Amino acid sequence: MSSTDQAKGSRAFYSNVRSSLQETEKVNRRDMLGLFMPMIRDAAVNEFGGFEELRRHVKNIKQHSLDNLYHYLSQFVEEAKSNGNHVHFAQDSSEMNSIVLDICQQHDARRVIKGKSMVTEETHLLPHLQSAGLEVVETDLGEYIIQQAGESPSHIVGPALHKSVDEIRELFMRKHQLGERELEGPAEMVAEARTVLREHFLKADVGIIGSNALIAESGYSMLVTNEGNGDLCANLPKVLIICTTMDRVVPRANDAMALLRLLVRSATGQPVTCYTSFYSGPRQGEDTDGPIETHIVLLDNKRSDILDSDYREMLQCIRCAACLNHCPIYIGAGGHAYGSVYMGPMGSVLTPLLTSLEESNALPNACTACGRCAEVCPASIPLPDLLRDLRHDETRAKLSPTRWRVGMKIHAWLLSHPWLYHKLTALGIPALGWLGRKKGSFKSLVLANGWTDERDFPAPQGRTFMQQYQSQRDDNEDAG
Amino acid sequence: MRAGNQHPPQDAPRFQVALYVTCLVDLFRPSVAFDTIQLLEQAGCEVTVPTLQTCCGQPTYNTGDYESTIPLARQLIEAFEFADYVVVPSGSCAGMISHHYPKLLQDEWRERALALAAKTFELTTFLSDIAKIEKAPGDTAPLPSVTYHDSCAGLRELGVKAQPRALLKELCNLEVSELGQTEVCCGFGGTFCAKMPELSGKMASDKLDSALATGAKVLAGGDMGCLMNIAGRAKRLGKNIEVRHIAELLAGDLDGPAIGEGKQ
Numbered sequence: 001m002s003s004t005d006q007a008k009g010s011r012a013f014y015s016n017v018r019s020s021l022q023e024t025e026k027v028n029r030r031d032m033l034g035l036f037m038p039m040i041r042d043a044a045v046n047e048f049g050g051f052e053e054l055r056r057h058v059k060n061i062k063q064h065s066l067d068n069l070y071h072y073l074s075q076f077v078e079e080a081k082s083n084g085n086h087v088h089f090a091q092d093s094s095e096m097n098s099i100v101l102d103i104c105q106q107h108d109a110r111r112v113i114k115g116k117s118m119v120t121e122e123t124h125l126l127p128h129l130q131s132a133g134l135e136v137v138e139t140d141l142g143e144y145i146i147q148q149a150g151e152s153p154s155h156i157v158g159p160a161l162h163k164s165v166d167e168i169r170e171l172f173m174r175k176h177q178l179g180e181r182e183l184e185g186p187a188e189m190v191a192e193a194r195t196v197l198r199e200h201f202l203k204a205d206v207g208i209i210g211s212n213a214l215i216a217e218s219g220y221s222m223l224v225t226n227e228g229n230g231d232l233c234a235n236l237p238k239v240l241i242i243c244t245t246m247d248r249v250v251p252r253a254n255d256a257m258a259l260l261r262l263l264v265r266s267a268t269g270q271p272v273t274c275y276t277s278f279y280s281g282p283r284q285g286e287d288t289d290g291p292i293e294t295h296i297v298l299l300d301n302k303r304s305d306i307l308d309s310d311y312r313e314m315l316q317c318i319r320c321a322a323c324l325n326h327c328p329i330y331i332g333a334g335g336h337a338y339g340s341v342y343m344g345p346m347g348s349v350l351t352p353l354l355t356s357l358e359e360s361n362a363l364p365n366a367c368t369a370c371g372r373c374a375e376v377c378p379a380s381i382p383l384p385d386l387l388r389d390l391r392h393d394e395t396r397a398k399l400s401p402t403r404w405r406v407g408m409k410i411h412a413w414l415l416s417h418p419w420l421y422h423k424l425t426a427l428g429i430p431a432l433g434w435l436g437r438k439k440g441s442f443k444s445l446v447l448a449n450g451w452t453d454e455r456d457f458p459a460p461q462g463r464t465f466m467q468q469y470q471s472q473r474d475d476n477e478d479a480g
Numbered sequence: 481m482r483a484g485n486q487h488p489p490q491d492a493p494r495f496q497v498a499l500y501v502t503c504l505v506d507l508f509r510p511s512v513a514f515d516t517i518q519l520l521e522q523a524g525c526e527v528t529v530p531t532l533q534t535c536c537g538q539p540t541y542n543t544g545d546y547e548s549t550i551p552l553a554r555q556l557i558e559a560f561e562f563a564d565y566v567v568v569p570s571g572s573c574a575g576m577i578s579h580h581y582p583k584l585l586q587d588e589w590r591e592r593a594l595a596l597a598a599k600t601f602e603l604t605t606f607l608s609d610i611a612k613i614e615k616a617p618g619d620t621a622p623l624p625s626v627t628y629h630d631s632c633a634g635l636r637e638l639g640v641k642a643q644p645r646a647l648l649k650e651l652c653n654l655e656v657s658e659l660g661q662t663e664v665c666c667g668f669g670g671t672f673c674a675k676m677p678e679l680s681g682k683m684a685s686d687k688l689d690s691a692l693a694t695g696a697k698v699l700a701g702g703d704m705g706c707l708m709n710i711a712g713r714a715k716r717l718g719k720n721i722e723v724r725h726i727a728e729l730l731a732g733d734l735d736g737p738a739i740g741e742g743k744q
């Protein structure tokens with residue numbers, strides 16, 4: 001997907017949601033996700049015990065790291081270089097993509113294997129490399145599946161969660177040379193993917209991975225995976241490229257571990273992922289394996305702007321997806337509706353900040369302010385507040401529909417004139433109540449069509465409370 | 481003042497309460513405000529209703545029009561700051577006053593907002609934790625089976641969860657049949673329900689399905705916005721469940737039609 005498609009995707013959000021609600025089977029599958037993921041997260045958090053305390057600790061770590069970002073970033077760069085890494089800065093997506101392509105071309109690479117990385121999805125690295133003639137294979141099972149299907153991720157942790165087992169079987173039958181073989185259950189499908197991927201691992205010239213944390217004191221990069229594919233991407237090819245962003249920096253290894261304890265429980269309800277790896281740099285002296293050359297590409301892409309804005313807290317995000325799993329809008333809409341690599345509450349904040357509010361202003365409006373995301377966010381990001389602040393920016397920039405904006409102004413003006421407001425409502429409301437007295441609600445109502453599209457509008461009981469209360473008081477005064 | 485003892489209403493009141501009825505109750509369901517007054521008086525409160533009240537400003541605030549919300553917040557503060565206690569039969573309006581006014585306003589007004597926040601309570605919290613009501617105001621006729629929708633703002637901003645259940649138990653001897661996924665939003669979200677009607681409708685349907693699965697006759701809640709959303713959806717889909725404000729149950733006011741029901 002090109003970046004213009006992405007922009008369109010965000011703008012088209014409302015119509016995307018309407019269509020995705022039509023796909024009953026997928027809706028049901030997402031509903032199950034919305035039921036199941038919070039359950040396993042809750043169980044993991046309860047079993048852990050000191051989650052709240054650790055959450056406060058991690059918030060402090062992230063805030064401290066961001067407050068002193070340039071300090072820790074330069075410490076990281078210095079350490080990483082002294083470990084033998086090449087470090088590059090990329091201002092924006094296209095710069096990151098060209099840096100990576102250059103490295104590949106310098107090594108005459110033809111085959112690239114890639115671990116799961118949201119940053120490279122953000123920059124659309126894969127099509128960039130492919131159009132230069134490179135063969136790029138995703139090695140995370142979920143990413144591999146959607147690559148085969150020609151789709152984009154629907155979830156930041158489980159990119160292929162939108163696909164059913166049957167769909168995946170069909171896909172493999174179509175794409176792999178299976179001959180007479182049938183793929184029975186998920187275990188056989190995983191084995192099949194493993195066999196195919198092993199070939200790619202062994203033949204690749206360059207491996208690309210992401211990073212969950214950059215440790216300033218050592219210059220190491222931490223990555224968690226459940227499949228171990230990250231390690232194979234990092235260690236088998238002769239060149240390793242780590243694509244990440246500057247906001248991943250934390251001061252110490254201990255900080256990365258604290259973050260890890262929250263991340264995994266929040267993401268998949270596991271106490272720890274199957275593989276947690278720390279990459280220091282290229283093979284040294286006596287080492288018998290590992291890459292010969294390693295590169296770390298640090299992407300900014302508006303993060304410095306976010307750092308200097310009122311939305312700095314968003315950079316605390318550790319990409320656990322708990323906010324997605326707990327968001328009824330995400331569950332209803334599905335990840336693809338967002339038209340962005342980031343989705344759910346975190347995406348509805350990030351996408352407008354990374355693109356522009358003009359392109360993505362539908363997203364911050366897709367929120368009932370229910371607050372469940374902020375309640376579970378391990379990084380303590382006040383997501384509903386940030387979404388509302390984006391709506392404030394939207395209002396001030398006059399990007400919201402005029403009828404909403406003007407309607408709100410008139411509404412507020414009337415409300416700030418209590419006497420007039422009570423007079424008018426004392427006229428209108430009893431009339432409305434009288435009209436609706438038999439049925440008790442309206443099937444349609446002028447000016448309320450957004451409401452009555454999907455539900456009846458309950459009729460008022462009759463006279464307003466203020467009206468009744470006032471006349472009771474008048475009666476009492478007359479009697480007294 | 482005798483502590484811990486329930487006072488008959490004719491005794492000297494224990495609490496001076498200013499009632500913020502909220503715009504939805506004022507316009508659509510005044511009976512909830514009368515029930516609230518009865519409950520507060522039963523709990524030994526003297527209730528006044530400031531007449532300069534309109535809306536707390538949630539709709540403009542949530543749409544992102546902070547500028548239009550500020551005068552509404554100030555107006556409400558001015559109308560209510562005289563009171564010892566402010567009681568609100570809505571979690572989201574009480575949350576707006578106690579959580580969001582201090583964020584919205586600055587300087588002197590912020591101080592005044594914080595002072596008001598400290599004495600503002602959602603109805604069931606006030607009855608249960610502060611006034612410690614012990615007896616229902618009327619005879620509690622045998623009540624129908626009930627399930628409870630925890631409105632999001634009350635639940636997460638104010639921690640309203642145990643209070644309505646405790647009151648139903650103590651005053652009405654009624655055990656709540658709990659909803660599945662009770663922590664999930666009903667899809668109202670103020671202007672959200674008009675901006676994304678289809679998704680909002682799906683969420684309301686999910687809520688209704690959970691409610692019907694409990695087998696309860698009544699779905700109660702503490703926020704008119706959510707209740708009107710759920711009742712309206714039930715009417716549209718022809719689902720049979722009575723939707724009522726918790727104050728109606730506690731006050732035994734069940735003769736009139738439920739929300740969205742007609743008078744036949």
Ligand code: SF4
Pocket residue numbers: 266316317318319320321322323324346373376377378379380381
């Ligand atoms: S915003 Fe919070 S909950 Fe959402 S992905 Fe980021 S860290 Fe996780």
